[in-house]
Amino acid sequence: MKPRRKSMTIAFLLWFFLGFLAAHKIYLGRVREALRLILIYFFVPLASVVAAILILQYFGGLGFLSNMRPEDLPALLKDPAFIALASTAFIVLGGVWLWDLAVLIRQVREHNARVEAEIPAPAVVQESTP
DSSP states (O other): OOOOOOOHHHHHHHHHHHGGGTHHHHHTTOHHHHHHHHHHHHHHHHHHHHHHHHHHHHTTOOGGGTTOOGGGHHHHHHOHHHHHHHHHHHHHHHHHHHHHHHHHHHHHHHHHHHHHHHSOOOOOOOOOOO
């Protein structure tokens, strides 16, 4: 079966709605890359939060972790240290997401160029003069 052109619109919609599952990479036939991307979407924000926790712990900014109870949740959501941790995770995740969009656009274009290069040009039939 010969490869077919891929739609930039479909790839974009898969990236936008199912990007964290790497559906756009699977659509392009890049399964290994999809698995790597799923790990990146999980571990990069996690690593950024761990780094932020270590930094805040070093400077004593994690007072909300001691003696935490369920009724303390509203206060936790207003704590500047918690807001910093959540913001760090979302900023890093947003950066990965936008980087993935740039890579996706390039990969769809490269895929379609390869498909077009493999398709032979239609034969030109020349009419003979009688």
